[in-house]
Amino acid sequence: MSAHAHAESAHAGDTTAAGPAPVRIVVAYGFWIFLLSDIIMFSALFAAYAVLSGQTAGGPSGRELFELRHVAVETLCLLFSSYTCGLGMLAIERRNLPGFYLGFALTFVLGATFLGLELSEFAGLVARGAGPSRSAFLSAFFSLVGLHGAHVSVGLLWMMFMVVQTAAKGPREFIRRRLLCFSLFWHALDIIWVALLTLVYLMGAR
């Protein structure tokens, strides 16, 4: 292929005809594979919960324990945090740093609110004697919901780290790649929450 043709196709953003794909595409693909493997790990816990959800060992069932009003607020927090995270990503791609900080600050507050609500729910359950050691149902419940909560905690730490890094180094290419990975992680947590909300809370509280 002539140098001219190569330059022209690179200019047009064509990634199949000439040379390797842009780094951003490759990085997003690799991180997407990590996210899918994470989802597969979650699927094992979902299967365990589905098998064990009826095994309450004489203890309280989901219908007695779950408060859907509480769960609805948690869901809204996560949905809006995904939205603000997306808006922050749009801002950083347009080199709009104030917009990015605003979007990620809102994302952080909403994520932290979600985590606080979840921890208060867990504390309430343990205080009522419905801790993870009460029954197989509650063990599976705390593993599944707790693993999602652990992911949200890691996401909050990662978010703080990335905001500091962006402030220190500016909206450069490799920073925006890392932010892209973070946003994919945050949106994937939302997808897992949708499955969790439906299987654990909505089906469990009926």
Place this chain on the structure above:
Amino acid sequence: MDPASHDDALRGADAQGDAFDDSPSGSVVTYTVGLVFALLLTGGSFLVSQTHLLWAPGVPAGLAVLAIAQMGVHLVFFIHISTGRDNANNVLALAFGLLIVTLVVAGSLWIMANLNAHMLSPAQIMQMQR
């Protein structure tokens, strides 16, 4: 040949002056449409589970449909899975991930239900030991 485009091609991926939008990753409109769809589907899930809108034995199926639809909305509007050329690998990886998730969840439920159905009750075990 155009020297500017040649410069663009030679410049590394980490160059400071890279193109502004190097990937089509949505707009305020896509994110807002996604949020509205997600809110509607979540509201629908709560409605279906808390009211008698659906025939009672059909509620789990209804909830599953709403949840799968919402996951699709998140994939398309937030994660930007598309049918674009750069996205073929992502779609294939997603398809493989879905296969594994289906095998793990459906397989576990099937095997455990089967074992449960074949398990002897304590009374039957006592009878065998006699």
